[in-house]
Amino acid sequence: MKPKVAIFEFGCCEGCQLQLVNLEERILDLLELVDVVPWREARSEYQEGPYDVTFVEGSITREEEKERLKKIREESKVLVALGACAHLGGVNCNKNVFDQNEVRRYVYGEMAEWFPSIPAMPLSAVVNVDYALPGCPIDKEEFLELVKSILLGKKFRLPNYPVCVECKKAQNLCVFDKGLFCLGPVTRAGCGARCPSFGARCIGCRGLVDDPNLEAHKEVMQERGLVLDDVLKKYRLFWGYLEVVR
Amino acid sequence: MNVNINVHHVTRIEGHGNIIVKVENGQVKETRWEVPEAPRFFEAMVRGHYYTDVPYLASRICGICSIAHTFTSLQAIENALGIELSEEALNLRKLLLHAETIQSHILHVGYLALPDFLGVPSVVPLASTHKEQLLTVVKLHKLGNEMCDAIGGRTTHPVNTVVGGWTSVPDSSVLKAFQQRLREAVEDVKALAKLFQSLDIPDFKRETEYIALYKDDEYAFYGGEIASSDEARRTPIKDYQKKIEEFIVPYSTAKRARSLRNSYMVGALARFNISYEKLSPFALEIADQFGLKPICYNTFMNNVAQLVEVAHAVEDSIRLIDLLLQKPPKASWYDGKPRAGRGVGAVEAPRGLLIHDYTIDEKGYVVEANMVVPTNENHQNIEEDLKAYLPQLLDKPKEEITLRLEMLVRAYDPCVSCSTHLLEIEWK
Numbered sequence: 001m002k003p004k005v006a007i008f009e010f011g012c013c014e015g016c017q018l019q020l021v022n023l024e025e026r027i028l029d030l031l032e033l034v035d036v037v038p039w040r041e042a043r044s045e046y047q048e049g050p051y052d053v054t055f056v057e058g059s060i061t062r063e064e065e066k067e068r069l070k071k072i073r074e075e076s077k078v079l080v081a082l083g084a085c086a087h088l089g090g091v092n093c094n095k096n097v098f099d100q101n102e103v104r105r106y107v108y109g110e111m112a113e114w115f116p117s118i119p120a121m122p123l124s125a126v127v128n129v130d131y132a133l134p135g136c137p138i139d140k141e142e143f144l145e146l147v148k149s150i151l152l153g154k155k156f157r158l159p160n161y162p163v164c165v166e167c168k169k170a171q172n173l174c175v176f177d178k179g180l181f182c183l184g185p186v187t188r189a190g191c192g193a194r195c196p197s198f199g200a201r202c203i204g205c206r207g208l209v210d211d212p213n214l215e216a217h218k219e220v221m222q223e224r225g226l227v228l229d230d231v232l233k234k235y236r237l238f239w240g241y242l243e244v245v246r
Numbered sequence: 247m248n249v250n251i252n253v254h255h256v257t258r259i260e261g262h263g264n265i266i267v268k269v270e271n272g273q274v275k276e277t278r279w280e281v282p283e284a285p286r287f288f289e290a291m292v293r294g295h296y297y298t299d300v301p302y303l304a305s306r307i308c309g310i311c312s313i314a315h316t317f318t319s320l321q322a323i324e325n326a327l328g329i330e331l332s333e334e335a336l337n338l339r340k341l342l343l344h345a346e347t348i349q350s351h352i353l354h355v356g357y358l359a360l361p362d363f364l365g366v367p368s369v370v371p372l373a374s375t376h377k378e379q380l381l382t383v384v385k386l387h388k389l390g391n392e393m394c395d396a397i398g399g400r401t402t403h404p405v406n407t408v409v410g411g412w413t414s415v416p417d418s419s420v421l422k423a424f425q426q427r428l429r430e431a432v433e434d435v436k437a438l439a440k441l442f443q444s445l446d447i448p449d450f451k452r453e454t455e456y457i458a459l460y461k462d463d464e465y466a467f468y469g470g471e472i473a474s475s476d477e478a479r480r481t482p483i484k485d486y487q488k489k490i491e492e493f494i495v496p497y498s499t500a501k502r503a504r505s506l507r508n509s510y511m512v513g514a515l516a517r518f519n520i521s522y523e524k525l526s527p528f529a530l531e532i533a534d535q536f537g538l539k540p541i542c543y544n545t546f547m548n549n550v551a552q553l554v555e556v557a558h559a560v561e562d563s564i565r566l567i568d569l570l571l572q573k574p575p576k577a578s579w580y581d582g583k584p585r586a587g588r589g590v591g592a593v594e595a596p597r598g599l600l601i602h603d604y605t606i607d608e609k610g611y612v613v614e615a616n617m618v619v620p621t622n623e624n625h626q627n628i629e630e631d632l633k634a635y636l637p638q639l640l641d642k643p644k645e646e647i648t649l650r651l652e653m654l655v656r657a658y659d660p661c662v663s664c665s666t667h668l669l670e671i672e673w674k
Contacts, residue, residue, distance in 0.1 A: 011284035015309020015402040021357065022391055022401055024384045028373050061284045091306045094291035103290040108501075111494045115285050137309060137402045179581065198399035198406040199413030199577055203302055233295060237302065 002035045003052035003151065007082075008072055010058030010065055011092055011120065015137040016083035017057060023140055030144075033151060049075030053150055057082040059092045059120045066126050073127040078150060081123045082143075084136035084238055088207050091136070092120035093240025122241055131156060134188060136205035136238065142190060159189040162209045163202050167193035175201045181221055181234060186212035204238045214244055249640075251648055263660060265651050267636060277636055279629040279655070281500040289615045297323050297584060297610050298409060304602065305403045307619070310353070310661055312403045313346040313394065314595035315602075321469065322602040323409050325484075326589025327580070334575035335411045340468050341566045342397045342404070343593065344559040347467065349390030349401070350596035351514070351552040351559075354659040356383030356438070359549050362653045363445040379441050382434045386556070389427055393563075396420055410580025418571055425567040428560050432528065435557050439532050442553060448650065451543040452634045454627055455507045456516035457489070459594050465517070465524035465558060467594045473520050475541055476506045483592040486601050490618060502626040503618065509626035512598025513658065514551035515542060526565075529558035545631055548657045552596075584610030595620050597661055621660045628658055 007017060020027065030036075034053070054076035060066060073079055084090035095103050096119040104112035123129050133146055149156035163184035167174075175182035175196050184193065184202035188209045195202050208214075221231045235245040251267035262283040268276035288307050292300050304319035305312040317339055324331065331339070357369045360383070366372065372380045391401045397416050398404030406413040459466040460473035460480060471480040472489050481489040492501050504510065518525075518533070522540040525533065533539070533554045538547060586608040592601045598620030605614035635654055639647045 011286050013306050013309035013312070015306075015312065018309045018402055021353065022387075024388055025381070028370070031370060058284075061286065065284065091291070091303055092286055094295075094303065095287045097294070098290060103287045106290040106293075107285065107287050108494060111496070114494075114496050115499055117285060117287065136306065137400075194400060195405045200399065200405045200408070203299075230296065234299065237295075237299060 002033065004050075005034045005036045006049065006051040006054045006072075006076070007036065008054065008056045010056065010069070010086070011061040012058030012083070012085040012090070014057065016085075016135075019137050019140040019143065023144070026144075030147065034147075051076050053078045053080065053147075055080045055082045056123055057086050059085040059089045059122055060126055061092060061117055061120045063116065063118055069123060069126050078130045079123075079127065080146065081129045081132040083138045084134060084205050084207070086123045086129075087132040087134050088238055089120050089122040089125075089241035090205075090238055091240075094236055096120060096240055097236070120241070125241070134158065134206040135191060139191060160210050161189050162212070163187045163189050163191065163193050163196070163206075165189055166191070167196045169193075170197050172196045176220070176224060181224065181226060181231075183217075183234065185220070186214055186217045204235070208239065208242070208244070249644055249647065251644065251651070253648060253652060263655065265632065265655065267632075267647075267651070269636075269640065272640060274633075274636055274640075277629065277633045278497060279625060279632060281498040281625065283499055285499045289617055292604075292612050292615050295612055297327070297604075297606055297612060300604070300612050301407070301409070302403075304617075307617070308595075308661060309402050310350050311346060311595040311597065311600075313342055313398060313407075314593050314600055316404055316407055317343060317468065318591040318593045318595075318600050318602045319604075320407065320409055321591025321593065322589045322604045323591075323606070324580075324589065325591060326587040326604060326606045327409070327582075327585060328587070329410050329580050331411065332575070334570065334573045335578075336468070337566050337569050337573075338397065338412065338415060338575045339407065341563055341570065342394065342407070343467050344563045344566070345390050345393035345397060347390075347559045347596050348556055348563075349387060349394060350659075351556050352383060352387045352390060354596075355442075355549055355552050355556075356380075356387065358659070359653075359656055362649070362656065363442075363447075376441075379437070382437050386431060386434050386438070389424075389431055393424055396424070408579045411578045412575060413579060414577050415575045418574060421567045421570055425564055428564050428567075431560050432557075435528075435532065435553070435560060439535055439553055439557075442550060443535060447544075447550070448546045448653070449544065450546060450631075450635055450638070450654070452545070452631055453543050454630070455505055455510035456519045456541070457505060457510050457512055457623070458517040458520045458599055459483075459592060460520055461524070465521045465526070465529075465562070469592060472592070472599070474505065474510075475516075475519050483601070484590045486590060486592070486603070486618065490601075490623070492618065492622070498625065500625055501622045503623040504626060509630045510623065511545070511627045511658075512620050512623045513548060514555050514596075515545070515548040516598060517594060518542070518551040518554060525554065526558045526561040528561040529554050532557040545654060546657050548659070552659070584608070588614075597621055597659055598623060621658070624658050624660065628655055628660070 180201040182201040183204035188206045249269040253265045264280040266278040301319040305316045399406045456475040459470035461470040519540040588605045601618040603616040
């Protein structure tokens, strides 16, 4: 029997699921190996759990979602957090610095009470997660690597060095030297230094590398003209749930 | 006859939505369109961020039209700071927006809507029954995606499009290669149009207001004025609140909008109805094949209008690449000081009129934000359409009614992650 794979989502832009659609004809090859149900974004068929592998994108932003996620966890042998929202809380955590009632009032006005919301959090704040695929959005090739590893029972490891390493290999001009503020020195590699390779700065979507030297990075950012509060705001783009920016 | 339908999480749409239908003794008691998706509060969360970081956040509102959100955000900031984009930088933005429109429309027409018309639950079975046609869909989708990737730096969430310009630009060899593939794509679009001509597109008409951007000199996707099918008056983008009223209903987390009537529609059909004369010759040819003329009040024809727009985007991209080869853009962006001000940006996202409105303080931080997103604008029109369509279906079996209502919703190509998220039918 083919392994049963499920895809679920919480609060997010669904761009990570879209990367799976973007596998185009290779998705059909993948479907030879696994049975992907349910997948609401692309298919109408539905099958109840348990599932062998479950991919979940998005972060938890409502109290009742915690129960839904716990149920998904119970029904899943392997649970994978798909993308920055599920992995880190991602951009959704930018609302966490505000009073949550004020946030609701700002968007929904007098009707705020109809729309309950809690500070956004990653899946790992609620359940145990077996793998996290980083990035905003995920890299589809890295996704295929992870799927292969799970199916073959191989170990899957993310690179544990910063984006700078890949950026140097790509022979890019250092982003700091262009007057931009880069998070590459402390962000986990694996993207091939995509943003600097397109002339832009790293904004940290893949999360922190293990043991990042944040104090040194903060110093560099401040030497180049930012005040600490501005540095933390840049950290907050994707790392709002982490201790380092609170 | 009593029918209660609760379609929870309508599938094959980007997000969550529910259709609630209640029929007692052949009388429709309730027809409701709910969006239960978790709201993400983007308007609140961008506050306090420096203006250069806001477009990166705004992009994350929607994974399917991240380029449209990025450009709308950049435009709002550029308007607030009084920055004028160079002609060639603007042409490159228009090209990248076309690439996203191709990607998004083909995703909807080919992957999400086509299975309905062919009577299958997803695109997967088509691999054996309609292999050739499916490969055409894949080829066009890939072309759009690979253009997004090469020009914007990533298929989803572009990296090099920044305030005042670009941090990198594609080589002329890259542009030439895409131009060649776009020329070849003309035949693929024709083949896809032929397939759709053989399909039974439901005949359903309900008069409504259509709203889209309008420009005198081109089929408007990037900027322009707000135009309506109900009036000759056009509204400058910065005065959008004089044209559009946003409101909220308790059973749905997504905002709704109205203007001259109880509801209005945005998206491909709205643009088609408003800017028909500005379409490229190839797009007009495709429209002709379907006998599609403005004003068309059949929501299901939105699928066809999307195909027509793919034809336009393909042909206009070929033209834009010619311009870019003659006058190549440079990697340059705004490096000056911020200033206090308010700016509104507007772009036609694949799903319709998209507006971002920011107020920036003298230090460059965004302090106020409002965003009007296409699927929200359509929610009320979806509900009105469901109300009008359901009575015409009551003699059909429940399964068929459900499918037809789902197809009607899917025709909007609703993207509820923008509006927050979307589709469940709940037969109650």
